[in-house]
Amino acid sequence: MSRNNAASRPTRADQADRHVLYQKAVQAPDFEVEFLDRIFRELRGRKPLSLKEDFCGTAYLSSEWVKSDPERTAVGVDIDADTLAWGRQHNLEAAGSDVAARVTLLEKDVREVTEPKVDIVCAFNFSYCLLEKRDELRHYFEQARASLKDDGLLFLDLFGGTECETEAEEETELEDEGATYIWEQVSFNPIDHHMECAIHFEFDDGSRLDNAFTYAWRLWSIPEIRELLEEAGFSKTRIYWERFEEAGDDSDEMEGTGEYYETEEAENQESWLVYIVAEK
Numbered sequence: 644m645s646r647n648n649a650a651s652r653p654t655r656a657d658q659a660d661r662h663v664l665y666q667k668a669v670q671a672p673d674f675e676v677e678f679l680d681r682i683f684r685e686l687r688g689r690k691p692l693s694l695k696e697d698f699c700g701t702a703y704l705s706s707e708w709v710k711s712d713p714e715r716t717a718v719g720v721d722i723d724a725d726t727l728a729w730g731r732q733h734n735l736e737a738a739g740s741d742v743a744a745r746v747t748l749l750e751k752d753v754r755e756v757t758e759p760k761v762d763i764v765c766a767f768n769f770s771y772c773l774l775e776k777r778d779e780l781r782h783y784f785e786q787a788r789a790s791l792k793d794d795g796l797l798f799l800d801l802f803g804g805t806e807c808e809t810e811a812e813e814e815t816e817l818e819d820e821g822a823t824y825i826w827e828q829v830s831f832n833p834i835d836h837h838m839e840c841a842i843h844f845e846f847d848d849g850s851r852l853d854n855a856f857t858y859a860w861r862l863w864s865i866p867e868i869r870e871l872l873e874e875a876g877f878s879k880t881r882i883y884w885e886r887f888e889e890a891g892d893d894s895d896e897m898e899g900t901g902e903y904y905e906t907e908e909a910e911n912q913e914s915w916l917v918y919i920v921a922e923k
């Protein structure tokens with residue numbers, strides 16, 4: 644083969660679908676469906692049926708939610724038409740007409756949607772941190788609360804820890820993909836907590852998909868979020884912290900178990916991810 648042909652052959656990065664890679668790298672809808680179901684049953688004593696996934700992106704969680712039970716329905720809200728179109732094709736229509744019929748996608752700002760009333764509203768992967776001013780975030784929480792049935796719950800996640808307020812890069816191999824997921828904390832301003840982050844992918848042919856996704860948001864703290872939820876009218880908030888255990892090798896490293904328990908006190912770690920649950 645001539646050098647020219649080799650040079651014009653498309654790389655893995657040229658051929659990659661960034662939404663497929665994102666879903667594999669970042670999302671865990673099986674775990675989240677189980678978590679939403681368990682906590683709702685524990686706190687409300689009944690099976691949750693209706694979900695609104697705010698900032699839904701490709702509606703991956705909504706599709707897994709309706710697949711988990713034939714009675715379940717979901718509404719996915721996102722402002723980006725192209726991302727919703729990808730999700731409709733790959734996550735909803737690909738799963739069959741029954742799944743597609745039970746998920747409604749709305750191309751709207753999450754702050755504009757308060758109907759239909761649902762059992763659960765969720766905003767995952769820190770998307771609500773895009774709202775950087777107290778007034779903006781309180782208003783979003785008020786709208787999320789207005790979307791809930793009387794016994795409804797709002798679920799959020801949040802990350803933090805001693806290594807979050809700094810520039811850093813973390814690499815994770817994506818199994819069966821021949822690719823590496825790279826999470827980059829590009830900048831952090833300690834004065835206003837504005838943070839810029841980026842997701843890149845590197846492939847086994849050496850090619851890269853840089854800035855596949857970029858984020859500019861505020862790194863909120865848990866007490867700030869709880870205070871704003873209370874100001875928005877939520878009656879109670881609960882924090883679910885991940886149980887950690889020794890890594891099992893000879894190091895002193897601790898590793899997450901994926902098991903979350905409710906607590907009001909925890910030892911800080913280099914990095915953590917919590918779930919915040921707010922009762923209407």
Ligand SMILES: C[S@@+](CC[C@H](N)C(=O)[O-])C[C@H]1O[C@@H](n2cnc3c(N)ncnc32)[C@H](O)[C@@H]1O
Nearest residue numbers: 698699700720721722723751752753767768770
């Ligand atoms: C970090 S992604 C989250 C995707 C998915 N929820 C997840 O868990 O990975 C953020 C999404 O929020 C959407 N978005 C940003 N601002 C929004 C707004 N005000 N209203 C609705 N969607 C918004 C973007 O289009 C993007 O798809």
